Amino acid sequence: MKVNWYSKILWTSLTALFVVFIQQIAAVFGLSFDSEKAQQLTGIINTVLSILAMLGIVYDTTIKDEKGE
Numbered sequence: 001m002k003v004n005w006y007s008k009i010l011w012t013s014l015t016a017l018f019v020v021f022i023q024q025i026a027a028v029f030g031l032s033f034d035s036e037k038a039q040q041l042t043g044i045i046n047t048v049l050s051i052l053a054m055l056g057i058v059y060d061t062t063i064k065d066e067k068g069e
Helices: 009-026 036-058
Strands: none
Touching: 009 036
């Protein structure tokens, strides 16, 4: 099984997951928004990034070899 590293869907999902990961790491070190509207905006952004990541994971980015394996 080979991964298609040129797939736009693969890179979109990895980027979205990386951004969510950075946000979680920042929260561990106490970097977060205090206002209610900022928290709502962060929630919306996280939801959109999670949906993009999920779509990339569901999509098969592997390349089949000549044998069909």
